[in-house]
Ligand code: ADP
């Protein structure tokens with residue numbers, strides 16, 4: 180079996196099952212074995228009934244002391260209850276819609292039950308526990324079994340079986356990480372890591388395998404950055420721009436004064452555009468620091484120098500939003516912009532018209548998404564490309580443009596706060612400007628971190644804010660129900676059901692809608708526009724709204740399962756409120772009662788400073804708590820997390836430099852006897868060609 184084989188190559192996976200895998204973005208064997216567990220289930224030892232704690236998964240050995248009772252609570256709904264005890268106390272056990280289960284128990288006999296502990300009517304209850312044979316228990320105790328992201332119709336057990344079959348059938352030979360490097364950084368070899376990340380013998384083995392995979396993800400990324408850096412420093416600007424006095428006039432007409440940070444960054448950009456080298460600059464500024472206006476100034480200068488400028492966003496929603504705010508600027512300040520919008524969801528005719536005006540030069544500001552990069556888009560005279568909120572998209576496109584014979588200045592805007600040490604590695608190819616100041620007129624956001632008991636109050640609060648004319652966001656980690664619950668996993672809220680629930684709970688006058696990444700672009704645009712126009716009061720969403728969305732009238736952000744998100748990402752989410760003059764609020768709801776999770780979330784309570792928050796995220800999360808935390812979009816690796824794995828990132832950096840030096844100085848790629856030859860061969864075949872290289 181080969182990595183590139185379709186998953187239907189596995190026995191038992193036909194077209195129908197394959198379609199379910201496709202939903203998880205798994206098409207090939209390679210995709211399947213890179214579908215890493217999002218957590219592991221660890222069977223811990225049996226506890227006493229008296230030690231059961233709500234929300235945890237526990238196993239008990241107990242005697243059935245009451246005959247199982249089944250009651251009908253509604254049509255087609257039954258609950259079967261029995262009571263059990265050991266020498267420390269008694270508890271209830273309940274099964275939903277499983278009336279036949281009562282035949283499995285005999286009062287007076289002892290069983291091992293394993294399941295989630297719930298508090299029902301103030302009684303400790305094991306909910307739907309499995310009955311485990313002593314033999315099975317002994318076999319599983321203290322082992323880790325993988326928990327995979329799933330979708331409706333595909334169970335964790337099925338995925339586990341498929342992954343195991345794929346790993347067994349694959350012939351893995353060689354290792355592209357040179358042995359000397361593996362020794363130096365303590366990395367298991369490829370074969371060990373690939374299988375051990377799914378089926379580790381124990382926790383230590385899992386950590387070692389994970390380290391290898393994270394290291395590898397970072398390594399390829401950093402090597403790509405090193406190549407880009409070399410390219411970037413060689414780019415000559417053959418037509419330096421002129422400074423434009425009208426920019427200063429425009430700044431004078433704005434309803435606010437630029438912050439010192441904005442002035443400083445604008446001066447740097449101005450200098451770049453006039454210099455003898457092409458600009459490759461990253462503007463790193465916290466949410467709300469006012470990056471957009473700096474981008475507009477750069478476009479203004481470019482347009483006044485008779486060139487075209489492009490402004491790209493990672494999503495249609497954002498592109499449209501930027502387009503509209505540019506139209507408004509043109510109207511309000513008479514800017515000489517002739518903007519055009521180019522996104523994937525335009526009609527064929529709309530696209531053709533947009534492309535025509537781009538090549539003829541009848542437009543000078545092009546706003547769009549990735550569609551801009553397509554081969555058949557030609558430019559009249561493009562000299563500046565600005566990308567908002569997506570660094571890699573920005574850098575990779577430099578190559579795409581180069582292929583069209585265009586060498587634009589590149590300006591990348593990012594709100595991902597990254598501590599300086601990491602920024603130097605991840606943005607190694609760019610000059611970095613830091614916008615470390617928020618406009619003075621901002622009221623700091625009020626935050627609270629609470630448990631689920633607080634929901635009722637939170638909904639009342641949202642209703643009150645909506646009644647006062649404000650809007651709210653609610654964030655859930657999942658799109659729809661359907662993921663199985665396993666192990667210690669808390670219930671994950673999902674957008675679809677939560678929307679239904681809010682419609683019931685909130686007053687009828689409150690308009691609740693939802694938004695998520697699986698909707699088609701048109702539907703997403705529509706919902707976003709309706710929200711911006713205040714035809715929607717409460718928007719329930721996944722993190723798709725994380726980047727850039729600007730609706731100043733929104734004053735409440737409620738995040739469910741906050742423990743599932745990285746601090747930097749929560750900070751980004753929070754940045755969607757506090758954008759207007761009204762006081763804004765952020766409510767982080769967590770189902771976790773673990774102290775370290777609470778401590779981590781409290782950081783958000785203490786500070787509204789993205790840089791501080793991200794370094795705390797780095798400090799607080801060691802390799803102990805590994806899985807299930809989602810970081811924000813920009814540096815999303817499959818397994819690696821730049822904050823938590825900062826130490827691995829630094830090791831990968833030094834490894835990458837050594838490999839790169841060898842490439843440059845001894846042509847390691849060409850020399851088959853060189854010990855790094857295997858690495859470079861793999862890199863050229865698999866990484867270099869892959870545009871989306873962050874996700875290799
Ligand atoms: P971000 O850096 O997150 O992209 P934006 O550019 O969207 O932030 O700016 C957020 C809001 O702040 C916008 O409504 C913008 O008009 C406003 N703004 C920008 N600069 C200033 C400033 N110096 N003083 C006051 N408000 C500003």
Ligand code: MG
Pocket residue numbers: 470471567727
């Ligand atoms: Mg922005």
